[in-house]
Amino acid sequence: MCGIHNTVVDSASIEVNRRARRTKTDTLDAVKLVTMLIRYHNGEPRVWRVVRVPTTAEEDQRQLHRELAVLKRDRTALVCRVKSLLALQGVAGGPRAVLPDDVDRLRTWNGQPLPQELAERVKRECGRVASIDVQIRMLDRKRKHALRHGGGRAFALIRKLMKLRGIGVESAWIYVMELFAWRQLKTVRQVGAISGLTPAPYQSGEMKHELGITKAGNRHVRAIAVEIAWGWLQFQPESELTQWYQRKYGHGGSVVRRKGIVALARKLLVALWKYAEHDEFPAGAALKA
Numbered sequence: 001m002c003g004i005h006n007t008v009v010d011s012a013s014i015e016v017n018r019r020a021r022r023t024k025t026d027t028l029d030a031v032k033l034v035t036m037l038i039r040y041h042n043g044e045p046r047v048w049r050v051v052r053v054p055t056t057a058e059e060d061q062r063q064l065h066r067e068l069a070v071l072k073r074d075r076t077a078l079v080c081r082v083k084s085l086l087a088l089q090g091v092a093g094g095p096r097a098v099l100p101d102d103v104d105r106l107r108t109w110n111g112q113p114l115p116q117e118l119a120e121r122v123k124r125e126c127g128r129v130a131s132i133d134v135q136i137r138m139l140d141r142k143r144k145h146a147l148r149h150g151g152g153r154a155f156a157l158i159r160k161l162m163k164l165r166g167i168g169v170e171s172a173w174i175y176v177m178e179l180f181a182w183r184q185l186k187t188v189r190q191v192g193a194i195s196g197l198t199p200a201p202y203q204s205g206e207m208k209h210e211l212g213i214t215k216a217g218n219r220h221v222r223a224i225a226v227e228i229a230w231g232w233l234q235f236q237p238e239s240e241l242t243q244w245y246q247r248k249y250g251h252g253g254s255v256v257r258r259k260g261i262v263a264l265a266r267k268l269l270v271a272l273w274k275y276a277e278h279d280e281f282p283a284g285a286a287l288k289a
Helices: 026-041 056-060 063-088 116-149 153-161 169-180 188-195 219-235 240-248 254-278
Strands: 199-204 207-213
Touching (some): 063 116, 116 169, 153 169, 169 219, 188 219, 188 254, 219 240, 219 254
Antiparallel strands (some): 199 207
16 A cells, blocks of 8 residues: 555574674664565575465454364363362372362362362362353354354365364364465475475485474464374275375384374375365265265
8 A cells, every 4th residue: 555565574584694603783684684685586585485474354263263272271271280189189080171060078088078278279270160161162152153154265165174074173174274264375395384294304414314394384283184184094994095004104113103193194184285275085085974
């Protein structure tokens, strides 16, 4: 509108001097940025990495599932805290996600009731868990309503992914809202790189080994991709991706299988991207009944 074009640059992609001690001032930094900007406009696109900034609406769509993830983490922390407090008094705990209904009826290892301050603290912690449960249920209902009645490309992609067996609302929602709905991905390499699931090789002379995955992409997508990869083996046993994993990693030990699941997660993410964007159905996969 004002005739000004802003370019947002990833600060980690700006090259710096690797000497042990280097001079750094605001003046030197400004000269460095102007020099690199000239190189960028003169035809050196790889001189730095330009950040793709989402619009306000695209960023706003990512708030619901991120808030749900925070609430679930907070609930888990509270439950574990209560279980730990009770375990110190010799109170046998049930499942991790279940809290006592009546704190006053609990007895310590010698049959005595809980100390007064501890009992009141446990009650307050249980009240916080109950409050978080209410918020989680409210957000779940809101997400289901949006998925049932929402329009637009994002919700269409979510419904499309959910047709596959092994893909639920949680994974489909994160894949679309964090990645597919607003990123203009063109190649398979871009899909792997943006999730941080690509390998990081290290080679110097005769020394050559892998440093693991880069973990330089979207952590929400990377976490759900690995989780869904384990479920894909169970719910899609006839797919080509499952058969590939079983042939290459299925007969190895636990360490080999865990490494293989990362490779499967990357391949599965690419397959889901092709299915969502280009209607390429994953080979051998099955739809929900």
